[in-house]
Amino acid sequence: MSLLIRNGRVVDPAGGTDALADVWIAEGRIQKVGRGLKAPPGAEVVDATGKVVCPGFIDMHVHLREPGFEYKETIASGTRAAAAGGFTAVACMANTFPVNDNRAVTDYILARAKVEGVVRVYPIGAVTRNLEGTQLAEMAEQAEAGCVAFSDDGKCVMNAELYRRAMEYALPFGTPIISHAEDCDLAHGALMNEGLVATELGLSGQPGAAEDVMVARDIILAELTGAHLHVAHISTASAVRMVREARARGVRVTAEVTPHHLLLTDEAVRSYDPNCKMAPPLRTKRDVEACLEGLIDGTIDCVATDHAPHATSEKEGEFAEAANGVVGLETAVPLLLDRLVRPGVVDLPTLVARLSTGPARLLNLPGGSLAPGAAADVTILDLEQAWTVDPAAFCSRSRNTPFAGFSGHGRPWMTVVGGVKVTP
Amino acid sequence: MGWKRKDLLGMQDLDASEITDVLDTAVSMKEIASREIKKVPTLRGKTVVNLFYESSTRTRTSFEIAGKWLSADVINFSASGSSADKGESLLDTARNIEAMSPDVVVVRHKASGAPALLARHLRCGVVNAGDGAHEHPTQALLDLMTIREKKGHLEGLNVTIVGDVTHSRVARSDIFGMRKMGITVTVAGPPTLIPAQCQELGVKVSHRLDEAIASADVIMMLRLQHERMEGGFIPSIREYSRVWGLTLARLKPCRPDVLIMHPGPVNRGVELSPEVADSPFSVILDQVGNGVAVRMAVLYLLAGSKGRA
Numbered sequence: 001m002s003l004l005i006r007n008g009r010v011v012d013p014a015g016g017t018d019a020l021a022d023v024w025i026a027e028g029r030i031q032k033v034g035r036g037l038k039a040p041p042g043a044e045v046v047d048a049t050g051k052v053v054c055p056g057f058i059d060m061h062v063h064l065r066e067p068g069f070e071y072k073e074t075i076a077s078g079t080r081a082a083a084a085g086g087f088t089a090v091a092c093m094a095n096t097f098p099v100n101d102n103r104a105v106t107d108y109i110l111a112r113a114k115v116e117g118v119v120r121v122y123p124i125g126a127v128t129r130n131l132e133g134t135q136l137a138e139m140a141e142q143a144e145a146g147c148v149a150f151s152d153d154g155k156c157v158m159n160a161e162l163y164r165r166a167m168e169y170a171l172p173f174g175t176p177i178i179s180h181a182e183d184c185d186l187a188h189g190a191l192m193n194e195g196l197v198a199t200e201l202g203l204s205g206q207p208g209a210a211e212d213v214m215v216a217r218d219i220i221l222a223e224l225t226g227a228h229l230h231v232a233h234i235s236t237a238s239a240v241r242m243v244r245e246a247r248a249r250g251v252r253v254t255a256e257v258t259p260h261h262l263l264l265t266d267e268a269v270r271s272y273d274p275n276c277k278m279a280p281p282l283r284t285k286r287d288v289e290a291c292l293e294g295l296i297d298g299t300i301d302c303v304a305t306d307h308a309p310h311a312t313s314e315k316e317g318e319f320a321e322a323a324n325g326v327v328g329l330e331t332a333v334p335l336l337l338d339r340l341v342r343p344g345v346v347d348l349p350t351l352v353a354r355l356s357t358g359p360a361r362l363l364n365l366p367g368g369s370l371a372p373g374a375a376a377d378v379t380i381l382d383l384e385q386a387w388t389v390d391p392a393a394f395c396s397r398s399r400n401t402p403f404a405g406f407s408g409h410g411r412p413w414m415t416v417v418g419g420v421k422v423t424p
Numbered sequence: 425m426g427w428k429r430k431d432l433l434g435m436q437d438l439d440a441s442e443i444t445d446v447l448d449t450a451v452s453m454k455e456i457a458s459r460e461i462k463k464v465p466t467l468r469g470k471t472v473v474n475l476f477y478e479s480s481t482r483t484r485t486s487f488e489i490a491g492k493w494l495s496a497d498v499i500n501f502s503a504s505g506s507s508a509d510k511g512e513s514l515l516d517t518a519r520n521i522e523a524m525s526p527d528v529v530v531v532r533h534k535a536s537g538a539p540a541l542l543a544r545h546l547r548c549g550v551v552n553a554g555d556g557a558h559e560h561p562t563q564a565l566l567d568l569m570t571i572r573e574k575k576g577h578l579e580g581l582n583v584t585i586v587g588d589v590t591h592s593r594v595a596r597s598d599i600f601g602m603r604k605m606g607i608t609v610t611v612a613g614p615p616t617l618i619p620a621q622c623q624e625l626g627v628k629v630s631h632r633l634d635e636a637i638a639s640a641d642v643i644m645m646l647r648l649q650h651e652r653m654e655g656g657f658i659p660s661i662r663e664y665s666r667v668w669g670l671t672l673a674r675l676k677p678c679r680p681d682v683l684i685m686h687p688g689p690v691n692r693g694v695e696l697s698p699e700v701a702d703s704p705f706s707v708i709l710d711q712v713g714n715g716v717a718v719r720m721a722v723l724y725l726l727a728g729s730k731g732r733a
Contacts, residue, residue: 199619200436202536202558202596207620272537317513318535320556 001419002026004039008048008380012055013353014369023053025376028418033370046421048380051413052348055356055368056088056377059329061153061178061232061256061304064090064121067108068097073309073397075109076116078329081307081396083422085329086412088377089120089367090307091359093153094131101126101137106145118422119415120377122148122365127166127177133157136166143173148363151178153232154279156214158184160221167227176230176254176362181214181239182206182279191320193266193281201269203319208236208287211280215239219246222253230362231255233306235280237290244299254362256304257291259332260402263339264288268402274315274322275402278308295354296346302358303351305332309398327396331403333379334387338408341383348383355379376419383410427725431543431550434559435601443601447569449721450714456493457717467496470727471526475518476553477503477533482688482712483553483562487530490719496727499526518542527727531555536593549726557591563687564597566718568605570711571642574683579606584636585627586668587646587695588617588657594687595646599625612636613646613668616657633668634677642683645670645695661694671697675705683707 003025010021010033022037023030039045059082065073073081075092082090092109094100100109106123113121125147126137131154139150150170156179157163167177187206192198194205215231219242222229234240234255246253260278265285268276276282294300308325315322333355340346356379360368366375388407391399415423427445435443456464472491476484484500491498501521512520514533521529528549531539536556543550554560572578583602589595589611602609603626610628611618623629630636637643648664658664675682684696684705692698700706 194620196621196624199621199625200596202556202593204557205620272540313513317515318533318541319537320535 002040002043003046003416003419004037004043005046005048005053005378005380008051008053010053010370011349011352012370013349013357014055015371017370018349023370023378025378025416025419029376030370030372030374032372046414052381052383054352054379054381055370056415056417057086057333057355057379058089058359058365058367059087059305059307059332060091060302060359060363062090062092062307062329063095063309063325064092065309066096066112067105071311071397075112075121077395077397078307078309079113079118079121081329081394083118083415083417084395085331086333086379086381086415087119087329088379088415088417089122089365091122091124091148091363093124093151094126095154099126099130100124101129101131103138103141103145106142106147110146119417122146122363124149124151124178126150127152127157128162131155133159133162136162136169139170139173143175147175148365149176149178149230151180151232153178153180156180156182156184160217163218164221164225167221167225167229171225171227174364176228178230178232179214179218180232181211181218183210183213186210186213190281191277192269193283195266195284197266197269201272203269206281208238208283211236212238212242215242219243219251219253223251226252228252228254233258233261233280233304234291234294234300235261235283235287237287240290240294240299244294247299254301255294255299256302257295257300258306259303259328259335260326262288262291262295263335264402272319273402274317274319275326275400277319277322277324278306278326279324292345296350300354301362302354303332303336304359305329309396310400312399315400325400327394327398327401330394330396331389331401333381334408334411335403335406337381337383337410342408342410376416378416379412380414381410382413385409385411385413387411430726432561432722432726433539433543433550433552435561435564435597435604436559438601438604440604443565443568443604446565446718446721446725447572449725450565450569450717453720453724454714454717456720457713462493463495464493465495466724466728467491467494470496472496472498472528472530472723472727473521473526474498474500475521475529475531476501478554480532480554482715483532486715487553487719490716490723494720494723494728496723514538514541515545518546522546522548528723551722551726554593556593557596558593559597560593561597562715562718562722563594564601565722566711566715567598567644567685568601569714569718570685570707571683573710573714574707575641581641582608582610582639583642583644584610584612584640585644585646586612586633586636586670588648588652589613589622589646590617590619591649592646598644599627610636610640614658617652634674637674637678639679640682641679642685643670644685647687647689648691648694665694669695669697670700672699672703675700685711688712
């Protein structure tokens with residue numbers, strides 16, 4: 001199987017490339033990148049004229065829901081959604097049922113992914129057993145089985161001593177500890193961000209400080225242990241500032257931001273639309289600006305969707321009763337291209353880096369580069385194609401997006417995983 | 425009459441002329457309440473469903489009487505002993521009720537935004553009878569009616585709202601409505617019970633009771649929920665009462681014509697001393713009486729006026 005992607009604008013941040021070129025792929029690897037490559041015999045030729053050829057996008061924060069919550073999403077449907085959204089790999093969080101806190105569950109996820117997965121699937125193991133925050137999960141075996149990081153995402157490990165031990169224990173595996181930074185006492189009962197909107201709507205709010213105190217604690221623990229701390233779904237101006245300062249000091253801390261925290265504020269909650277309910281909650285304009293600034297200056301290494309599928313019945317009733325989270329795999333790239341790249345807020349190579357090189361480096365994954373010898377994971381973008389978000393057309397089993405009806409230009413055009421076209 | 429709304433969800437949605445319309449209508453309704461035979465045929469053949477997911481005596485009864493005096497058929501649907509206990513969702517319950525063709529659904533629910541949710545899905549009119557800590561518009565309307573009745577006007581008055589503003593839907597509706605009517609509103613309470621960025625609602629915030637009530641024309645005392653101690657909002661009822669409770673002694677330096685209001689039910693000896701509750705300053709029972717008139721007005725405007733058959 002051999003593929004020649006011809007005449008696209010090749011944007012490869014790892015190699016500092018942004019130029020018209022051909023990309024020749026064979027045996028699942030990038031063979032050559034250059035002008036005027038001849039199609040080898042039997043090679044399929046893809047005309048990418050006017051398109052942008054990038055290293056495959058990696059979403060390092062998704063909830064595939066399998067095992068246990070297959071009515072929300074499965075590995076099959078979630079990876080189809082990923083491919084449709086331009087992602088060639090996803091890392092899936094541990095809050096399944098049973099929780100991915102032991103090797104058997106990790107093995108199960110990888111086995112299902114091998115059979116049904118459309119894109120690469122990298123499991124993230126739990127830090128604590130059953131996400132209960134009281135006892136370490138068997139991280140060594142899970143790392144051996146293929147977990148690329150550890151996280152109790154969805155819950156915050158409130159016991160600082162235990163978290164310190166988790167960071168230390170994970171050191172030999174070279175895997176980051178991913179922190180869901182949310183002090184659950186400060187966030188107690190909160191349904192949205194604390195502020196004027198919450199006050200007007202009569203919804204209990206959590207202050208940004210609920211995130212900030214945990215980011216501060218975790219940075220201090222990372223400094224103590226030398227561990228690699230990754231801050232999931234960063235959402236406040238203060239947290240971005242603390243990560244920036246810690247990195248400048250040499251602390252091993254990385255961070256991700258979601259598209260919804262880059263594009264929406266708590267004003268969106270005014271409709272009481274449960275699709276605007278997530279953790280962390282949508283914040284203020286000032287926070288959004290700080291996250292953008294962090295994304296641009298590299299304080300924030302990557303965009304991750306926190307794709308969190310929920311059934312309609314869990315997202316259509318009272319705001320207070322609705323589940324937390326939104327889907328993101330199929331809307332992230334189009335939204336970011338239209339809302340950030342098109343108006344010139346973020347340049348295209350930076351966005352590509354945050355979607356590919358960034359996550360690949362911090363999780364030590366193959367991919368994230370179009371250098372010869374790299375895994376042939378490629379995302380090709382069409383920057384002009386018009387789109388409108390239609391949840392009914394999602395590949396995901398769930399429809400819970402706050403972006404329904406949004407429209408714009410620019411979307412993934414083709415997704416190649418290991419040299420094989422998976423979409424269209 | 426300029427009323428064009430299908431629903432009454434909150435004071436935040438209304439403008440000053442709509443509020444005045446409701447108050448004027450309520451005044452004529454009050455006349456009916458003073459008759460010996462308190463029944464007019466205005467809403468004959470109309471059905472009002474009281475859908476109460478939270479316990480309420482005063483508000484539910486008030487809506488029930490209002491509907492009955494207007495000759496509507498009033499059905500009480502309370503969550504306990506109903507399909508809600510069997511796990512039926514709010515929307516499904518509402519759809520089932522709508523299938524029985526009511527004209528107005530009056531809803532009280534612990535979730536902020538629940539009436540708005542129903543209003544989006546139901547063809548009939550929806551009246552918010554209190555949703556979470558969000559709004560309780562008929563309470564604000566009856567408060568405004570009572571103040572206007574006693575003071576002769578609304579614009580230019582000073583109203584001080586005292587207590588747990590954070591968890592109070594009454595406070596929010598009062599603030600929204602009073603601001604629109606040109607009233608200067610001060611909220612007063614311990615900082616833990618004043619919501620974030622409260623002054624951006626257009627109110628003054630005070631943390632000293634005596635200062636806050638000194639020049640008030642009206643003092644609105646809010647009910648203190650006993651569970652606020654567990655939430656760490658206040659150390660004890662005793663201390664709250666000492667610092668924030670209204671007594672005759674504290675009223676001494678206030679305006680001689682000050683009105684004391686309370687949305688009820690009163691915790692005697694907590695936010696109000698019994699002497700204040702029973703004093704000539706207190707118009708708490710006028711509020712209750714005006715509640716029926718306001719709810720008659722609201723039901724009439726939603727179900728009875730122009731061709732909403």
